[in-house]
Amino acid sequence: MQGGVAHVMDFVATVVIEVLYAIASLALISIGLAIIFGMMRVINFAHGEFLMLGGYAAVLPTHIGINLWFSMLVIAPVSVGLFGIFIERLIIRPLYGRIVETVLATWGLSLLLIGVVSSVIGFYQEGAAPPFGSVQVGAYHISIYTFFVIAVTAAILVGVYLFLKFTHYGLIAQGTMQNAAMASALGVNVDRVYAVTFGLGAALSGLAGAILAPISGITPITGITYIAKAFIVVVAGGVTVLAGTTVAAGLFGSISQLVTFATTPIIGEVALLATAIVLLRLLPQGITGRFFRSGL
Amino acid sequence: MTLGNMNKVGPAAVALCGLALAFALPNFVEVFVLVDLTAYIVMAILALSLALVWGYAGILCFGQSAFFGIGGYAYVLAAMNLGESTVPLLIGVALPMIFAAVLGYFLFYGRVGDIYLGVITLCVSLIFYNLVNSMSGTEYKIGSVPIGGHNGIPGVPPINLPGHPALQLGYQGTFQLSLIVLVFVYVGLHLLLASKFGRVVISIRHNELRTELLGYDARLYKLIVFVIGAGIAGIAGILFANWGSFIGPTVFSILFSAQIIIWIMVGGLGTLLGAMGGAFVIQWLNTLLGTTKIADPNIVLGAIFIVFVLLVPRGVQPKLLDFIRLLARRTVDRDGEASVTNHGKM
Numbered sequence: 001m002q003g004g005v006a007h008v009m010d011f012v013a014t015v016v017i018e019v020l021y022a023i024a025s026l027a028l029i030s031i032g033l034a035i036i037f038g039m040m041r042v043i044n045f046a047h048g049e050f051l052m053l054g055g056y057a058a059v060l061p062t063h064i065g066i067n068l069w070f071s072m073l074v075i076a077p078v079s080v081g082l083f084g085i086f087i088e089r090l091i092i093r094p095l096y097g098r099i100v101e102t103v104l105a106t107w108g109l110s111l112l113l114i115g116v117v118s119s120v121i122g123f124y125q126e127g128a129a130p131p132f133g134s135v136q137v138g139a140y141h142i143s144i145y146t147f148f149v150i151a152v153t154a155a156i157l158v159g160v161y162l163f164l165k166f167t168h169y170g171l172i173a174q175g176t177m178q179n180a181a182m183a184s185a186l187g188v189n190v191d192r193v194y195a196v197t198f199g200l201g202a203a204l205s206g207l208a209g210a211i212l213a214p215i216s217g218i219t220p221i222t223g224i225t226y227i228a229k230a231f232i233v234v235v236a237g238g239v240t241v242l243a244g245t246t247v248a249a250g251l252f253g254s255i256s257q258l259v260t261f262a263t264t265p266i267i268g269e270v271a272l273l274a275t276a277i278v279l280l281r282l283l284p285q286g287i288t289g290r291f292f293r294s295g296l
Numbered sequence: 297m298t299l300g301n302m303n304k305v306g307p308a309a310v311a312l313c314g315l316a317l318a319f320a321l322p323n324f325v326e327v328f329v330l331v332d333l334t335a336y337i338v339m340a341i342l343a344l345s346l347a348l349v350w351g352y353a354g355i356l357c358f359g360q361s362a363f364f365g366i367g368g369y370a371y372v373l374a375a376m377n378l379g380e381s382t383v384p385l386l387i388g389v390a391l392p393m394i395f396a397a398v399l400g401y402f403l404f405y406g407r408v409g410d411i412y413l414g415v416i417t418l419c420v421s422l423i424f425y426n427l428v429n430s431m432s433g434t435e436y437k438i439g440s441v442p443i444g445g446h447n448g449i450p451g452v453p454p455i456n457l458p459g460h461p462a463l464q465l466g467y468q469g470t471f472q473l474s475l476i477v478l479v480f481v482y483v484g485l486h487l488l489l490a491s492k493f494g495r496v497v498i499s500i501r502h503n504e505l506r507t508e509l510l511g512y513d514a515r516l517y518k519l520i521v522f523v524i525g526a527g528i529a530g531i532a533g534i535l536f537a538n539w540g541s542f543i544g545p546t547v548f549s550i551l552f553s554a555q556i557i558i559w560i561m562v563g564g565l566g567t568l569l570g571a572m573g574g575a576f577v578i579q580w581l582n583t584l585l586g587t588t589k590i591a592d593p594n595i596v597l598g599a600i601f602i603v604f605v606l607l608v609p610r611g612v613q614p615k616l617l618d619f620i621r622l623l624a625r626r627t628v629d630r631d632g633e634a635s636v637t638n639h640g641k642m
Contacts (some may be wrong), residue, residue, distance in 0.1 A: 043415055094606060099411060100356060101605050104561065108601030111554055115594025224550055228422040231415045266430040273423045277399070277416060281406035 010138025015261065017137075021146050022260075023253030024153035025212065029226045030233040030245050031156060032205030037234050038241035039177050039197040041099055042092070045107035047230060048223025049114060050202050054080045054209025055218035056117070059126045068128055068214075076210035077203040084202020088195045096194070110223070118220035127217040145215065152211055156204065161242055173197060177239075229269070232276045238286020247287050252276070307486045310569065314479040318472045330471040331539070332583070337474040338535045339579050340572040343559045344481050345528035347571035351560055352489060353521040354501030356410045359417035360529050360556050362424055363392035365547035367530025368537040369428070369443075372452050377439035380461040381453070388534040389527050396526030397519065404515045404522070418553060425548035448544025452537050465538075474535050478572075481528055485568055488524075497521055551594070555582070558597060561604045564611025573613065 033047045044050070054076040061071040091109060095102040132144035164170035176183040176193045184190045209222075216222070233252060237244025252272045260268035279287070322330060346360045371388030375381050399420065403413050432445020441449065454470065457463040465473060488494045499507045500514045508514050537543040546552060555578060563574030578597070585593040608615065 041411070043411055091602065091606070100414075101609060103411060103414065104557065105602050105605040107554055107557070108598045108605060110598070111551070111594045111601060112598030115592040115596075115598055119592045119595065224422075227550075228419045228426075231419055235412050235415050264430065266426050269423055269426055273419055276419075277402050280408050280412065280416065281402040284406045284408045284412070286412075 007138060010140060013137050014140045014142065017142055017146065018261075019254055019257045020150055022257035023249050024150040026229060026233055026253045027157065027245055027249035028149065028153045028208045028211065030230045030237075030249060031153075031160065031241075032201040032203070032208060033230050034201075034234045034237060034241045034245045035160070035204065036198055036201035038239050038244070039173065039201075040092075040102075040194060041239065042102045042106070043231065043234065044201070045103055045227075046087075046110040046113060047106075047205055048225075048227035049110050049117075050080055050084065050205035050223070051209030051212070051226055052117065052218065052220065052223040053083065053113070054206030055213035055222060056121065056126065057206060058210030058213050059128050059218055062128055068131065072210040072213075073207070077207040080206025080209070081199045081203030084205075085195055085199035087202070088198040092198060093191065093195075096191075114220050114223070121220065123220060125217045125219050126213075128214045130214040149211060149215075156207070157242060157246060160204075164242075169196070229272065232273060236276045236279055236286055238283075240286075244286060251287075306569075307483060311479050311483050314475055314482070318475040318479075322468045322471065327467050331467055334467075334471045334474050334539050335536075336576050336579050337471070337478050338532050338539055339559070339575040341474070341478050341481055341535065342529055342532035342556060343563070343571040343575035344478075344485060344568060345525045345532065346556050346560050347563075347568055348485055348488075348528070349521060349525035350557075351565045351567065351571065352494070352501065353497050353518060355518055355522055355525075356414035357417045357522070357525070358414040358557065359419070359421035359553055360525070361548055361553045362417065362421035363396060363526035363529035364533040364536070365421070365424060365428075365543075365545075366392040366395055367533030368543045368547055369449075369533075370530075371534040372449050372537045372543045373438045373441050373443075375453055376441045376449070376451075379453075381455045382458040385455070385534060389530045392526040392530035392533070393523050396523045400519045400522040404518045407515070418550070421548045421553055422550055425545050425550075428545040428548060444544075446545055448542055448546075450542050452541040452543065454541070455538055470535075470538055474539070477531060477535065481531070482568060482572070493517070493520075554601070555579075555597065558601050558604075560611070561601065561609075562611060564613035564615075567611065567613040570611055570613030574611070 029051060032050065033044055036042060036044050036047075057076040057079045058068070058072040061075055062068050066075070087109065091105050092102060095105060130143060130145045132148065134141045134143045136142075164174055172183070172188055173193055173196075175186075176188060176190055180190050183193070209218075212226075216225075229252075233245060233248045236252070237248035252275065255275055256268035256272040259271040321333075342360065342364055345363070346357065349355045349357050349360065367388045370391040371381075371384045374384035374387045378384060399417075402408075403416065408416070428443065429446045431443040432447065434442060436443045436445070443449070454464040454466070455473065456465070489498065496507065496512050497517055500512070500517055504514050533543075533547065536547070559574035559578050560571050561574070562578060563570030563572070578600075581596065582593055585591060585596055604611070
């Protein structure tokens with residue numbers, strides 16, 4: 001009897017951790033996209049490739065003896081962030097205000113990056129062994145890296161909140177998000193705000209790709225496996241970066257992970273998409289378009 | 297001939313040329329050329345479906361390949377179960393239309409914004425890709441036919457004459473059927489767009505609010521266009537499965553979805569001929585890159601995509617028409633001047 005209860009408790013604990021992990025990884029792969037969308041109303045179709053580049057930037061330096069933690073937490077976000085600023089200048093800025101064209105141009109960029117990376121690096125899988133071992137919960141093993149992903153995601157969300165809420169630049173960014181024309185009239189250099197925001201979004205995408213690389217490996221088309229989920233989270237979340245991403249990731253992460261327990265991960269994805277479509281019928285501006293209008 | 301007349305005479309001439317080619321070409325060229333051309337023709341039909349939905353109705357559908365794939369898969373699964381093709385043809389057209397009606401209801405009646413709609417439709421096709429890709433075990437089958445996962449379904453039987461399962465189309469027959477279907481779709485869309493319904497659809501793209509204030513329900517019109525587009529994409533999917541006697545999950549892939557968008561971008565939004573031309577040129581280029589390995593097709597397609605968005609956002613056909621109009625105006629001006637001076641002399 002005692003053993004049975006303990007067993008059920010272990011199972012519940014495992015499910016809770018898995019659901020938390022599903023929510024965290026959804027938020028992690030979406031936050032960079034959400035920041036760019038919240039600021040410029042543009043869905044960056046090359047987002048998956050930013051994740052992919054982040055993964056390579058984390059894994060490739062380890063081959064020449066650079067510490068994985070350093071390449072993952074420093075090299076990946078910095079290099080992808082700089083790349084994002086470069087892309088913003090080259091492709092995004094000439095199309096300001098033309099949202100559909102911007103989206104299409106980033107889609108072209110996505111194809112281009114897949115092509116270039118598969119030509120230069122090749123089409124085999126790169127990877128790094130996930131650091132840490134695993135911890136035993138009753139009869140179940142949970143990788144310690146799972147807890148690391150949850151912790152890093154929480155840290156990123158809190159960091160973005162503090163940045164937007166308490167820094168000078170954060171205030172300017174918020175103002176530009178709410179009314180770019182007014183911000184410009186008050187002397188804000190909107191072009192620069194956009195460039196920095198795009199770079200920041202790209203850097204967080206690179207970091208996310210780097211953190212996920214040891215778990216799922218990395219190929220030139222790795223990005224494609226993430227984008228459907230990231231797009232759905234951002235679109236359903238709406239333009240409010242933090243609240244939207246957190247609420248949407250919480251909702252979709254729970255639903256897809258619970259369905260995954262009952263069936264397969266693919267059916268979990270289908271459930272995620274179906275929920276999003278029904279939700280958009282009810283709340284066409286996304287969840288936060290209705291409930292968190294003036295929040296972050 | 298004025299440009300106004302050309303708008304009516306042009307489509308008829310294109311249609312006649314198409315029909316003439318369908319019957320004449322098999323006498324002049326090798327079978328493998330016909331097979332290659334058939335693939336391009338099928339892609340042109342798919343391009344027309346998005347030309348209607350995006351180019352004329354302004355519905356930003358990034359996942360037109362979903363309807364193409366659903367049509368293809370529905371037809372293949374039905375045909376291999378039933379052992380003939382007439383009922384499966386109907387299923388292959390009807391199923392994407394039904395799916396589009398359900399999806400479109402949520403999107404249009406929720407008044408979901410442009411970008412949201414594009415992203416959701418793309419996600420639909422991506423998730424179909426993952427779903428079909430994962431169904432590789434023997435437990436995944438419809439009737440007696442396994443879905444085959446990432447291997448797809450080979451050995452699709454050709455289309456047969458209604459009621460005569462033994463009378464099947466060969467390579468030449470498939471070519472002729474595809475070209476005739478293309479001509480019918482092209483003419484049909486011209487008639488549709490020239491009708492009152494079509495004019496309302498175009499006016500919704502220009503100004504949705506104003507059209508609604510005039511009493512037209514934009515949601516319903518968009519939904520109908522979306523469903524018609526899905527049906528045309530379904531037809532293309534059926535013909536595609538027939539062309540290679542194969543269907544696989546890559547029909548749902550993001551690369552394929554991107555290609556359809558590129559055809560329309562290159563040909564020109566709001567054109568039918570341009571969309572078909574775009575499909576022909578890009579597919580030809582794709583085949584060329586695939587066989588010669590000069591450069592990765594993704595690099596070339598991505599570069600073309602970016603260049604067109606940045607530099608030629610309206611596509612090739614409108615640019616060409618501008619150029620022709622410019623030439624025409626110059627000639628008219630010169631004639632006008634000439635006649636005035638002649639009068640003066642008299």
